[in-house]
Structure formats: structure tokens, C-alpha cells
Amino acid sequence: MTERAKPLPPQEDGDQPIVFIVDDDASMRRALTNLFESVGLKVEAFGSAPQLLQAKPPEVPSCLVLDIRLPGASGLDLQTDLAKANIHTPIIFITGHGDIPMTVRAMKSGAIDFLTKPVRDQDILDAVQAAIERDRERRDLNRTVSTVKSRFDTLSSRERDVLSLVTSGLMNKQVAAKLGLAEITVKIYRGQIMRKMGAKSLADLVRMSEALGIRPSKSDVQT
Amino acid sequence: MTERAKPLPPQEDGDQPIVFIVDDDASMRRALTNLFESVGLKVEAFGSAPQLLQAKPPEVPSCLVLDIRLPGASGLDLQTDLAKANIHTPIIFITGHGDIPMTVRAMKSGAIDFLTKPVRDQDILDAVQAAIERDRERRDLNRTVSTVKSRFDTLSSRERDVLSLVTSGLMNKQVAAKLGLAEITVKIYRGQIMRKMGAKSLADLVRMSEALGIRPSKSDVQT
DNA sequence: GGAGGAGCTATACCTAGGTTTGTATCGCCC
DNA sequence: GGGCGATACAAACCTAGGTATAGCTCCTCC
Known part of the structure; x- marks a missing residue:
């Protein structure tokens, strides 16, 4: 997270997807980061929601892995905020002690998955894969539509x-x-x-x- | 089938929606039936999944209120069976002791809502309303498309x-x-x-x- | 105060779309 | 073996779509 030689590497990594992680538990962040990197995914990890909101707008297919229980606003609130800010990166929730109403709310708001700790590696990898795929499609569609929109303007x-x-x-x-x-x-x-x-x-x-x-x-x- | 002036009762109950209930607990069935009828909805209640599968294909906007825990196949299995049979009536689950994976599976498979007992009257009514509305839209779209399909044939x-x-x-x-x-x-x-x-x-x-x-x-x- | 764009129209001309009527072959079903 | 539908084409004819050139008013912005 410290050194960054390339603020915006022109396009070299074309549409190499990124997984964003938000979790206040550093050891969890590390574990997830390692897991995702082990399958060749790029990762950016944050300790809190505001950090994510600052650093954001990704330009490649991406997804968000979110702990429900965050310091300050909960993961669900972050989901709402992102939706309001018109950011539709697919979200995967992870929870230690979630309940059913929480799950329902998250899923209704479009979450891709909602996993309970302890999380099996394969489960989260599958979820991430599915989320990135969905984001790729959404982005493709979006690009087409916004081309047409700008012409219409x-x-x-x-x-x-x-x-x-x-x-x-x-x-x-x-x-x-x-x-x-x-x-x-x-x-x-x-x-x-x-x-x-x-x-x-x-x-x-x-x-x-x-x-x-x-x-x-x-x-x-x-x- | 011999002589009928009107083989299809013209439209008298036009698109008066129906709520289907499947719950093995008779008192629950009765309570839900009363609740829905009190707001003017038509209701059909069943004690088990097979009963529903026999009696089905509704021709009006409808929805399904399903207890997760059914004798024999679970509510989730019924959901799967219905999807396989190409029946896409929106489903609302009710559960006494569900868990998160169950919830996620149900929502991913397109459930409208997933409520925990004790259920507040207003919650289930809202869910039913939303489900029927969704079904109405789905049916409208479907009708249009199948007209076009049959012409294409x-x-x-x-x-x-x-x-x-x-x-x-x-x-x-x-x-x-x-x-x-x-x-x-x-x-x-x-x-x-x-x-x-x-x-x-x-x-x-x-x-x-x-x-x-x-x-x-x-x-x-x-x- | 003049340039430029939006909005509107006309004449002239050409191409594309579409119907009607008629003809012909082929394969299939009863 | 005759009727039927699918496939295919032609001549004649008419309508709809589309471009180029030119000319007009009105409004806004510099």
C-alpha cells in the first residue's frame, strides 16, 4: 500500500479486474488480500468506509468485499451511500454475526452474495468471480448506452x-x-x-x- | 363441455390477484388467510408442496407465501421445482428458524422477501403487494412477447x-x-x-x- | 452589427421500399 | 394425381426516403 510508482498506468493492464476490500480487521484484510492475489487478482484494501469512498471510482471491472460490521457506518450504509453516489460496483458481504433481516436488505439492494464467517476460500473466490463478471457486463452495457446518450445530447x-x-x-x-x-x-x-x-x-x-x-x-x- | 355459451367466464374477476399459501401449520394458514382476505385479496391455502403443484397454474397476478420448513421437500426445493417447471410466481418466504445461507439461496433464486417469525402484519402485506405488482408486470411483458413469438412461428x-x-x-x-x-x-x-x-x-x-x-x-x- | 446556429421551406432529382399480377418448380400429403 | 404451401422471379407501377442547393427569419453571443 505504500509505494506507488504509477498513479495511473496508462492502460497497460487493460481490464485487469480489481477487488476492493473493506474490513477493519487488519488480519482479515491480509488474509483476503493474499487469497485474491494468489489467484492473480489485483487488490486494494481499506480499513474503513470513508477511505474507500475517497480512493474510488475504478475504471475496470471490479467488486467490493465488505464486512457488515464496520467502525462508524455499517456495510449496509456503505452500500446505500454507493448506490446514491451512482456507483454500482457489485458487493459481496462477509459477516461474523449477521441476521436474516440484514441479509434480506443487502440482497434486495443488489448484493451478489452474503457469506458467513468462517468463510470457505472457494466460496468467496466463486462469489468474487461472479461479481466481476457481472460488473464487466454492466460496464459494457453502460459504455454503449452512454455513447448513444452523448450523441443524443x-x-x-x-x-x-x-x-x-x-x-x-x-x-x-x-x-x-x-x-x-x-x-x-x-x-x-x-x-x-x-x-x-x-x-x-x-x-x-x-x-x-x-x-x-x-x-x-x-x-x-x-x- | 357439451353446450356452453361462455367457455371462458368472460372476465368477471378480470385480474383480481390471488395469494397462494403453503404452510403445514393449519393455524398459521388460517391466520394468513384471514389477514389477506381482510384487505380484499383472494387466497388459496395448501398444507404441502405437492398439493400446490397439483392445483396450480394461476392465470392472474399472484404470489406465493411459503414456509421454509415444509413436510418432505423444503420451501427452497419447491422454489427450485417451480423454476424448473417454468413457473415464475414471485415467492415470499416465512421462517421460524432460518439461517443466512438459506436466505441467500432464496434471494439469489429470485425470492421477493424472506420474513422471520413472528411476522408483522404490515411487513407481509407490503411484501405481498410488491410481489403481486411484480407478477403483474412480468405477466404483461410475457403476454406481449408470446404474442410476437406465436406470430414468428x-x-x-x-x-x-x-x-x-x-x-x-x-x-x-x-x-x-x-x-x-x-x-x-x-x-x-x-x-x-x-x-x-x-x-x-x-x-x-x-x-x-x-x-x-x-x-x-x-x-x-x-x- | 455581424457571424452563426436553429428552424423552416422549396425545387429538383434520385434511390429504396412495396404491391399487384402472373409464372414456374418442387415436395408433400391425402 | 391434384391441391397446397414454400421458394423464386419478372414487369409494371406507385409511394416513401433521402440529398443537394438555395433562401428565408429569428435569436444569441462576442
């Missing part, structure tokens, strides 16, 4: 109007009628939309609008 | 080929080239697809193919 408000009507399946002339425009105007906006969104086809555009949560007001799929 | 194999290429954004002539067909043939199939699928627009068709899990081999969203 470059659209003018009229272009957005047209986008939503076009992707709901209306013809240019119908869009024009709804917006009180000439058909040619819609065509031109439509072309601009395709360019700005980087869509190669209408099918693309429809999928993007789905990802953005732009739902047509009128139905699909009737009789 | 009426497509000929060639029509499916064309569908997947068209919804991935290719132009008719490109589809024709890929399949070794004339463009006019693709156009004709395309028209048949629209009719058979009940799609009013390409946008519709794209959304349907998404629902069916037909993914284009090549990417969207590049630079």
Missing part, C-alpha cells in the same frame, strides 16, 4: 421531436403533420439525426432510441 | 432469414445478395413478414425482433 430539440416520432414508426408525412411541418423539413432533420447519432440504418436508430428509453406513445403489437 | 424459414437481415439494418438489395436472391423476392417476403407479424412499420418489426432476441451479427453504434 448533440441533437437540437426539434431533431429530438422528429427522432421520437420516426422511431415510433410514423412516416415522414405523418411526422410532418404532427409537428406542423413540411415533409421536406422532416426529411432533412431525419438525415441530420442519422448523421449525428451515427446510425447506419433506421433499425439502428430504433435500437438506439430503445436504449435511451424513448417509448412511442402509441402501441405496437395489436391485433 | 408462422413464418417460413426463408422469411425468418429475411427478417433477421432486414431488422439488422440491411437494404433489400444487400439482403438479396447475402441470401443469393433477387431483390424483388426479398421485397415480397418482406411484405409477407410485415403482414404475418402484424407490424405496422419497420420500427415495429425491429422492436419485435429485439423481443425475440434476434440479434444482428454485425454491430450497431460504431464511430
